[in-house]
Amino acid sequence: MSVQSSAYQRCINPQCAATFGCDEVLFECPACGDLLDICYNWDTVPLPERLMDFSTRWATRNDRLDFSGVWRFRELLDFCPDTAKVSIGEGQTVLQQNCGLAAELGMHPTRLFLQYEGLNPSGSFKDNGMTAAFSHATMVGATASACASTGNTSASMALYAHSCGLKATVFIGQGKIAFGKLSQSMDYGAQTIQIDGDFDDCMRQVQDVCRQMKIYLVNSLNPFRLEGQKTIMLRIIEQLGWDVPDWIVVPGGNLGNSSAFGKAFMELKALGLIDRVPRLAVINASGANTLTEIYNDKKLRWNGGNVDEAAIAAYYKGLDASGYRPHTIASAIEISRPVNLKKCLRALEVCDGVVLAVTDEEILDAKAQIGKYGLGCEPASAATIAGLKYLLADGTVGKDDRVACVLTGHVLKDPNATVEYHSRMGREYSNPPLQAANDLDKIIALIK
Ligand code: F0G
Numbered sequence: 001m002s003v004q005s006s007a008y009q010r011c012i013n014p015q016c017a018a019t020f021g022c023d024e025v026l027f028e029c030p031a032c033g034d035l036l037d038i039c040y041n042w043d044t045v046p047l048p049e050r051l052m053d054f055s056t057r058w059a060t061r062n063d064r065l066d067f068s069g070v071w072r073f074r075e076l077l078d079f080c081p082d083t084a085k086v087s088i089g090e091g092q093t094v095l096q097q098n099c100g101l102a103a104e105l106g107m108h109p110t111r112l113f114l115q116y117e118g119l120n121p122s123g124s125f126k127d128n129g130m131t132a133a134f135s136h137a138t139m140v141g142a143t144a145s146a147c148a149s150t151g152n153t154s155a156s157m158a159l160y161a162h163s164c165g166l167k168a169t170v171f172i173g174q175g176k177i178a179f180g181k182l183s184q185s186m187d188y189g190a191q192t193i194q195i196d197g198d199f200d201d202c203m204r205q206v207q208d209v210c211r212q213m214k215i216y217l218v219n220s221l222n223p224f225r226l227e228g229q230k231t232i233m234l235r236i237i238e239q240l241g242w243d244v245p246d247w248i249v250v251p252g253g254n255l256g257n258s259s260a261f262g263k264a265f266m267e268l269k270a271l272g273l274i275d276r277v278p279r280l281a282v283i284n285a286s287g288a289n290t291l292t293e294i295y296n297d298k299k300l301r302w303n304g305g306n307v308d309e310a311a312i313a314a315y316y317k318g319l320d321a322s323g324y325r326p327h328t329i330a331s332a333i334e335i336s337r338p339v340n341l342k343k344c345l346r347a348l349e350v351c352d353g354v355v356l357a358v359t360d361e362e363i364l365d366a367k368a369q370i371g372k373y374g375l376g377c378e379p380a381s382a383a384t385i386a387g388l389k390y391l392l393a394d395g396t397v398g399k400d401d402r403v404a405c406v407l408t409g410h411v412l413k414d415p416n417a418t419v420e421y422h423s424r425m426g427r428e429y430s431n432p433p434l435q436a437a438n439d440l441d442k443i444i445a446l447i448k
Contacts, residue, residue, distance in 0.1 A: 006040050006041045006042075006044040006045050006078055006079075007022050007038055007039065007040050007041075007078060007079035008020065008021060008022060008038075008039055008041075009021070009022060009024065009026060009036045009037070009038060009039070009223060010036065010037050010039045011029035011031065011032060011034050011035075011036060011037075012034055012035045012036065012037050012305060012342060012343065012346070013029070013032055013034040013305060014304065014305035014306065015032075015305075015306075016029060016031055016032040016034060018030075018031040018032070019039075020036070022038070022079050022080070022136070022139075023139070023140055024140075025140055025142065025214075025216060027207070027210070027217045027219075027221040027222050027223075028207075028221065034342070035221070035223070035339075035340065035342060035343055036223045037223055037263070037343075038077075038079055038223050038224060038226075038227050040078060040079075042271060045075055045078050046075060047075050047076075047271065047273075048075065048273075050242075050273070051234070051237060051238070051242050051268075051273050051274070052242040054072060054073060054234075054238070055238075057072040064087050064089075065082060065085060065087060067087075067089060068087040068089065068090055068091055068131065069090060069091015069092055069093060069128075069231060069235055070087070070090055070091045070128050070131050070132065070228050070231045071085055071087055071131070072091075073230075073231050073234045076230065076231075076234070076264075076267070076268075077132060077227040077228065077230065077231070079136065079224065079227065080135050080136060080138075080139040081139070084135050084136075084138045084139035085131075085135045085138075086131055086134040086135045086138055086160060086163065086164045087131055088121050088127075088131070088159070088160070088163050089121060090120050090121055090127040090128060090130075090131050091120065091127070091128055091131075091231060091235060092119060092120075093115065093116050093117055093119045093120065093232075093235060094115075094116045094119060094239075094375075095113050095114070095115050095116075095235070095236055095239035095240070095404065096113065096114045096116060096374055096375070097110065097112070097113055098112050098113070098114050098373055098374050099112075100372075100373040101114075101369060101370065101373040101374065101385070104369065104373070105385070105388065105389060105392060106392060106399060107392065107399050107400075107403070108399055108400045111399070111400060111401060111402050111403060112403055112405070113236070113239075113240070113245065113402070113403065113404040113405070114370070114374050114375075114404075114405050114407050115232065115235070115236055115404055115405065115406045115407060116374075116375050116377075116407050117232065117381075117406060117407060117408050117409070118375070118376075118377055118378070118381070118407060118408070118409050118410030118411065118413070119375075119410075120156075121159060122152070122155045122156040122158075122159045122184060123152075123155065123180075123184070123409060123410035123412065123413055124152035124155070124156060124378075124408055124409040124410065124413065125152075125229065125232060125257065125406070125408045125409070126152045126153050126155070126156035126157075127156050127159075127160070128228045128229045128231055128232055129156075129218075129220065129225035129226065129228045129229045129256065129260075130156045130157060130159075130160040130218065130225070130228070131160065131228050132224045132225055132227045132228030132229075133160075133216075133218045133222050133224050133225040133228070134160040134161070134163075134164055134166070134218070135224075136222075136224040137164075137166060137216045137218075138164055140216075142166060142215075142216035143166060143167065144166055144167040144168075144169070144213075144215045144216060145157055145161050145166045145167065145168050145169070145215065145216045145217075145218050146168070146169040146170070146171070146206055146209060146210055146215045146216070146217060146218070147170060147171070147206060147217065147218045147219050148171045148172075148199060148202035148203040148205070148206040148219060149170055149171070149172055149177070149181075149185075149199070149202070149219075150172075150173075150176060150177060150181075150199050150253070150331055150332045150333070150334060150335070151172070151177040151178050151180075151181025151182060151331065151332060151413070152181055152332060152408075152409055152413065153218070153219060153220075154170035154172065154177075154181065154182075154184075154185040154190065154192070155181050155184035155185050155188070157170065157185075157190065157218050158170065158184065158185040158188035158189065158190035159184070159188050161188075161190065162188045162189055162190075166216070167191070168185075168188075168189070168190035168191065169190065169191045169192075169193060169209075169215070170185050170190045170191065170192045170193065171193050171195055171202040171205060171206045171209075172192060172193070172194050172195070172202060173194070173195060173197055173198040173199050173201065173202055174194055174195065174196050174197065174198075176198055176199060176331055176334065177331065178331055178332075178378070178413055178414035178416065178417070179414075179415070179416065180410075180412050180413040180414055180415060181413055181414075198325060198326070198334070199334060199335050200326075200335060200336055200337045203219065203254075203337070203339060206219065207221070219254070219339065220254050220255075220256025220259075220339065220340055221339050221340075225256065226256055226259055226260040226263065226340075226343075227260075228260075229256060229257055229260035229261075230260050230261070230263060230264035230267075231264075232257070232260075232261070232406060233248070233260075233261050233264040233265065233268075234264065236248070236404045237274070240402070240404075244274050244275075244276055244277070244278050245278050245402040245403060245404045246278055246279065246397075246398075246401040246402045246403065247278055247279050247280075247281060247391075247397055247401055247402070247403040247404070248261055248278050248279070248280050248281070248351070248404055248406065249280075249281045249283065249384040249385075249387060249388055249391075249403060249404070249405040249406065250280070250281070250282055250283070250384065250405075250406045250408070251282075251283050251284075251330070251332075251333050251380045251381060251383040251384060251406075251408060252282040252283060252284050252291050252333065252338070252344070252355070253288070253332060253333035253334075253335045253338065253380065254335050254338045254339050254340060255282070255291065255338040255339070255340035255341055255343065255344035256339075256340050257406065257408070258280060258282045258340075258344045258347050258348075258353075259340040259343035259344050259346070259347050261280060261347060261351070262280065262343070262344070262346055262347020262348070262349075262350045262351055262353075263343070263346075263347070265277040265278065265350055265351060266346075266350045277350060277351055277352075278351060278404075279351055279352050279353060279354070280347060280348060280350075280351035280352075280353035280354075281353065281354050281355070281356070281384075281387060281388070281391060281396075281397075282344065282348070282353060282354075282355045283355075283356060283357070283358060283383040283384055283386065283387030284333070284355065284356070284357040284358075284383070285326075285328035285329075285330045285333050285334070285357065285358065285359075285360065285363065285380075285383060286328070286357040286358060286359050286360075287326055287327040287328035287334070287360065288326035288327070288328050288330075288333055288334050288335055288336055289357040290315070290319075290335075290336050290337065290338060290341070291338060291341065291344060291355050292355050292356060292357040293315070294311075294312065294315060294341065295345070295348065295355045296355055296356070298311055298315065300312070300345060301345060301348075301349065302342070302345040302346040302348070302349040305346075307342050307345060312341065316337060319336060319337075324336065328360055328363075328379075329360040329363060329364065329379050329417055330360070330363050330378075330379040330380040330382075330383060331379070331380075331414070332378065332379070332380035332408070332409060332413075333380045333383065354391070354396060356387055356390055356391070358383055358386040358387050358390070359386075360379075362386040362389075363379050363380075363382050363383050363386050364379065364382070364417070364421045364427070365386070365427065365428055365429055366382040366383070366384075366385035366386035366389070367379055367381075367382035367385075367417075367418070367421070368421060368422070368427070368428075368429030368430065368431070369385060369429055370382055370385055370407065371411060371418070372429060374407075375407075375411070376410075376411030376418075377407040377408070377409060377410070377411055378408075378409035378410065378411060378413040378414045378417070379414060379417050380408060380409060381406070381407040381408045381409050382407075384405035384406065384407065385405060388403065388405060434446050
């Protein structure tokens with residue numbers, strides 16, 4: 001097996017900072033149990049001088065790696081040989097300048113951009129991470145994969161496992177998964193185990209299953225997954241003519257994306273490939289708002305890696321004592337124990353970030369607005385626009401700031417939420433079907 005020598009795994013806890021080779025399959029530090037990062041000896045990597053040098057790969061996109069929206073940036077995630085890289089054409093996504101929605105939000109009409117990650121092969125941003133995780137799995141010779149999921153991770157895992165011959169087992173909570181997503185993992189041939197519990201319960205169980213059965217875990221605890229998700233930021237920069245926006249807005253669930261974005265900007269800045277780092281806004285659903293409470297109310301910070309673990313433990317103890325269960329229409333982000341919490345705190349420091357929570361009604365209204373002006377998205381993704389409204393209202397985001405909202409999942413992932421919203425009367429953007437008698441004049445009279 002040939003392993004890229006430039007990359008290694010390192011514990012994020014500065015008191016530990018233990019390092020491991022990329023040939024090891026780990027989803028936590030074996031020495032202290034903390035999260036792991038993938039690190040690079042950059043001076044051994046053939047980096048481009050400027051990010052725009054990656055443009056030359058457009059001319060050679062008949063090569064599968066140059067075509068991939070993840071692997072065409074492969075020097076920035078150089079942890080496995082090309083022969084191990086798995087790709088099914090992920091990352092062909094669009095950054096849409098949305099003038100109509102911008103104007104409706106009171107922004108300068110040219111300043112709002114929607115990054116449509118729903119255009120990925122499995123319909124969500126997860127494919128950016130899965131292509132990286134399954135490349136690592138292939139490199140180390142794994143034969144079986146597993147994940148806990150609110151639906152999109154499982155759909156993506158099932159698709160990638162299928163494409164490279166690994167077994168796939170999905171753990172989902174009872175009644176907690178949108179049908180579009182469940183149908184995908186069944187269709188792609190994954191074994192689906194529905195646990196009598198929620199996502200947080202599934203997340204705990206899947207870690208024990210993977211430890212005991214030596215199954216390859218593809219949740220975002222897996223540090224290789226986040227390497228793939230860094231490229232969402234590269235594509236935004238690329239589509240802005242190799243310029244950095246002022247703000248990135250992203251929904252927060254298990255906090256893998258926000259963590260990956262922070263790492264991307266930290267590395268790009270240190271490498272001199274960007275001259276400034278955008279600000280980051282992470283938006284929770286108010287029914288699953290652990291990060292908001294930890295960051296805004298408890299004021300927890302990254303603090304050079306010395307995160308106040310006791311405060312986090314006390315917070316979770318409080319949730320247990322009150323029998324708290326998260327609840328939101330945005331089922332993708334219905335998570336109360338985000339596994340990447342500490343890495344997200346780091347991202348918030350790197351990007352001078354802000355955090356806030358929005359209600360289900362605000363999410364659904366924003367979702368209908370996105371649908372009206374753009375390609376549509378699932379509820380969790382719409383938390384971005386719902387959150388942006390608050391940030392514009394209090395002046396945190398300026399009307400002339402360039403804002404890129406990451407729309408994480410396709411509108412068809414959760415058709416029930418869409419149909420229910422539009423069927424309800426009285427919502428600002430609802431658009432219910434009109435009932436007509438089977439009569440030409442009456443039908444014509446209805447058409448406006
Ligand atoms: N948006 C969508 C559509 C998601 O599916 C998820 C997470 C998130 C946002 C949150 O992203 O975890 O990086 O903060 N879905 C996971 C799943 C949990 O199992 O599909 P995050």
